[in-house]
Amino acid sequence: MPDTSRNDAFVEFERVQKSYDGVQLVVKDLNLTMPKGEFLTMLGPSGSGKTTCLMMLAGFETATHGDIRLDGKPINNIPPHKRGIGMVFQNYALFPHMTIAENLSFPLEVRNMGKSDREAKVKRALDMVEMGAFGGRRPAQLSGGQQQRIALARALVFEPELVLMDEPLGALDKQLREKMQFEITHLAHRLGITVVYVTHDQTEALTMSDRVAVFDDGRIQQLAPPDELYEKPLNSFVAQFIGENNTLEGTIREIKGERCVVQLDDGELIDAKPVNVSQVGERTRVSIRPERVEINKDRLQEGAHTLKAEVLEFIYMGDIFRTRLKVAGNDEFVIKTRNAPDQVRLEPGTQIDIGWLPEDCRALDAPSR
Ligand SMILES: Nc1ncnc2c1ncn2[C@@H]1O[C@H](COP(=O)(O)OP(=O)(O)O)[C@@H](O)[C@H]1O
Numbered sequence: 001m002p003d004t005s006r007n008d009a010f011v012e013f014e015r016v017q018k019s020y021d022g023v024q025l026v027v028k029d030l031n032l033t034m035p036k037g038e039f040l041t042m043l044g045p046s047g048s049g050k051t052t053c054l055m056m057l058a059g060f061e062t063a064t065h066g067d068i069r070l071d072g073k074p075i076n077n078i079p080p081h082k083r084g085i086g087m088v089f090q091n092y093a094l095f096p097h098m099t100i101a102e103n104l105s106f107p108l109e110v111r112n113m114g115k116s117d118r119e120a121k122v123k124r125a126l127d128m129v130e131m132g133a134f135g136g137r138r139p140a141q142l143s144g145g146q147q148q149r150i151a152l153a154r155a156l157v158f159e160p161e162l163v164l165m166d167e168p169l170g171a172l173d174k175q176l177r178e179k180m181q182f183e184i185t186h187l188a189h190r191l192g193i194t195v196v197y198v199t200h201d202q203t204e205a206l207t208m209s210d211r212v213a214v215f216d217d218g219r220i221q222q223l224a225p226p227d228e229l230y231e232k233p234l235n236s237f238v239a240q241f242i243g244e245n246n247t248l249e250g251t252i253r254e255i256k257g258e259r260c261v262v263q264l265d266d267g268e269l270i271d272a273k274p275v276n277v278s279q280v281g282e283r284t285r286v287s288i289r290p291e292r293v294e295i296n297k298d299r300l301q302e303g304a305h306t307l308k309a310e311v312l313e314f315i316y317m318g319d320i321f322r323t324r325l326k327v328a329g330n331d332e333f334v335i336k337t338r339n340a341p342d343q344v345r346l347e348p349g350t351q352i353d354i355g356w357l358p359e360d361c362r363a364l365d366a367p368s369r
């Protein structure tokens, strides 16, 4: 269990900036506070600054501006061997000439631990990742998945309070990756360790994390639990990066509290929830998740605007039906319906009416690209 007595601000980034060349900022203004025991994922496209943030937290890179604190203390003032940070990378970085047990023992030797303590801790760490029988082998005699478990065990063997993982499952095939995702989250929660996990894979981020920080362009675009990120994206980048998303472009015609009216570029009017827009006349991109689109008029709110749609493609996916529509000039508009006994299978070529609850239609910034 996490120690709740100091449950806030175990890891803090405050107004952190980083430049490698003194010209370009690759981390622009990072603010982040993590409680103890949290599993937080930094998610974002390649080059968005995730690894740089991890390296600064580990103390391998220094921030150009701002402060990074671990348990209230500036990271720069804590000597590396006292930081208590375990690290796992994509390329497992095991020592090839050492046995598995020797690999695990190494971080303990560095910390001047006696032989019998070392042996006990190595055994415990190997058992934790269900690799107890493999201590005598060398890394080359293990599969990729087994090596990744050993890398995990090595990061945990000295019982760190904080573990940093940078794309640790990137080299594994899909099935093994999914299995390891569960193993890592279960282990982290069971041991109560705080994890900062880096990935560019949104499914991995959503399934593993307590909170996800979505990175783009050296900034956190949104920091929220997975369901909030998916259901309440705060800007177009997040809406597009997380999950499948339908977008329609238009202009704000009216804003009244929690509702606005958007005139789509083909002239149609729809209701939406103003999220990242503030003025009449402003350009917007509205975002609607595929599973929130309603094709049954009876289930729409009274007075809801509906739109005409042409069915372009019907894809049977077993549990769900995925149907591609042409809506307001967009022919990549996707809806998802559950494969229930009374669910209609839409025929390509037919015309239908679609609608949604205004709160499921989010008026976001229209990227100027
Ligand atoms: N050691 C370095 N020296 C100079 N530039 C770097 C270095 N490491 C990363 N960068 C640059 O900083 C930016 C962010 O990189 P990185 O933090 O590795 O992003 P991510 O992990 O999100 O892919 C990139 O433009 C990258 O080229």
Ligand SMILES: [Mg+2]
Binding pocket: 050, 051, 052, 166
């Ligand atoms: Mg990286």
